[in-house]
Amino acid sequence: MAQQLETLKAFVKLGEFLGNYCDFPNGNTSFEPDDKVWFQKLDQIVQTAKHHNGWFTKENILYSFNQWSRELTHENIQEWLNKYDLEKKNEKTVAIIMAGNIPLVGFHDFMAVLITGNRALVKLSSNDKLLLPFLAEYLKSIESDLGNQMVFTDEVLTGFDAVIATGSNNTARYFEYYFGNKPNIIRKNRNSVAVLQGNETNQQLQLLGDDIFKYYGLGCRSVSKVFVPRDYNFDILYSEMYAFKDIIDEHKYANNYDYNKAVYLMSEFKFLDNGFLLLKEDEKYASPIASVFYEHYDSTASLLEKIEADSDKIQCVVSSGFMEREIEFGNSQKPSLWDYADGVDTVEFLLKTS
Incomplete structure (x- = not known):
């Protein structure tokens, strides 16, 4: 549990870093001096990401950063995790096959795996190969033990205990064929x-x-x-x-x-x-x-x-006032930590797998 508290603190610090990075051009100076070096590194990553994927404009990347900075607070993370029993400790390796349609679309899965004390074996989309590895490096600079809990690979996935895979309806059939014998969350088009x-x-x-x-x-x-x-x-x-x-x-x-x-x-x-x-x-x-x-x-x-x-x-x-489970206008791209993709509780899945 002590390690999970340190992991939580690392993600809170990451949220502060992302918020400060977005505010830095506006004259914000309320950050640690060492972060300025990280800002410069991230500037290059953001610029390069646009060359790799033309849809990843600086505006859209910063929007993603801003949303995560608002969610990654101590209060939000505690509210998210309060209903779970995180005392259970049986570390597993969870393969995460990520989509790349929008910046950091797989970050929530990555965070959920780490914060439940599991190891993340990440296969990135070719459309989004730069942003998450940078954030992972920043997390490791805060909490070095996280380095043992995350691996990025382009190779065939092996040695994992469970799978979280996101893709199209066609790739979902592939995922179900190859990973159907493991505990899994397989997401299709929605x-x-x-x-x-x-x-x-x-x-x-x-x-x-x-x-x-x-x-x-x-x-x-x-x-x-x-x-x-x-x-x-x-x-x-x-x-x-x-x-x-x-x-x-x-x-x-x-x-x-x-x-x-x-x-x-x-x-x-x-x-x-x-x-x-x-x-x-x-x-x-x-x-x-x-x-x-x-x-x-x-x-x-x-x-x-x-x-x-x-x-x-x-x-x-x-909508507004149409149904019980609705999202107010302008909020579809502002999910909270407990707004799970496809309505499948990722943390509950990971704890059961452990």
């Missing part, structure tokens, strides 16, 4: 939706823009589909989305917008267009980049039934 009832305020619709456009819509918590009443006026929605018009200046996003618009035109699909976001009526949940699908609903009851029936496809529901 998307997030918003439910509009026609009485949203202008501010709520503006906040929905964050849920749609943050990370260019690449995250499983990004809203890729909206449910709207039968007579919904999309002009109001588009009016509030205009604040995000500059996203079209990002060439990778613009290329996707142009391509998907061309596909829709050639296929003679009906769609709405405001110059940077395409709205297409479609029953599917996973919309292409620069597009959001929409679907009409006739009653709250029927939509609740549909969402419940499709719960294995939906990561979260953004």
Whole structure:
């Protein structure tokens, strides 16, 4: 338990470091002198990450850092872990196969493995190979014993006791075939939706823009589909989305917008267009980049039934006053430590495995 307390303190210090790094350009000087050297190293990592993955803009990386700095406080971590019995000690090696769709998308799994006293055997996505190893080095500089609990590898995974793997529906079948004989969490494709009832305020619709456009819509918590009443006026929605018009200046996003618009035109699909976001009526949940699908609903009851029936496809529901398990507008990319991907309690899984 003493080691776990030291691990907790290391993650709190990491949270402070990430917050200070984000504030440093604004003149913040409330950090330890040694951290300035780490800031310079991280500057290079952030710059290089954009070259490795064009979606990892500095803005999106810093947004991720800021969110983690807000979560990694002593109070938040204690609240997260209070319900678990962390006294159990039977250290296991947990293989973590990470996705790379948004910056540090696998950090929560990494943290959960370490804070439960297990060893993390990490296989990074080729799209996100720089950020987490840097944070791991910083953690080791605070608590040297953590160096024995984390290994990054590009080799075939061997010598592990359990697996946490995140990927597409296709890779999930591969994961289930190879890792089905081990305790596992295997995550597939999921998307997030918003439910509009026609009485949203202008501010709520503006906040929905964050849920749609943050990370260019690449995250499983990004809203890729909206449910709207039968007579919904999309002009109001588009009016509030205009604040995000500059996203079209990002060439990778613009290329996707142009391509998907061309596909829709050639296929003679009906769609709405405001110059940077395409709205297409479609029953599917996973919309292409620069597009959001929409679907009409006739009653709250029927939509609740549909969402419940499709719960294995939906990561979260953004709305206000529609259902019990909803996320307020603008908060889909701000999960708390206890907001588990796919609703599967990672810490409980790790403790049972131990």
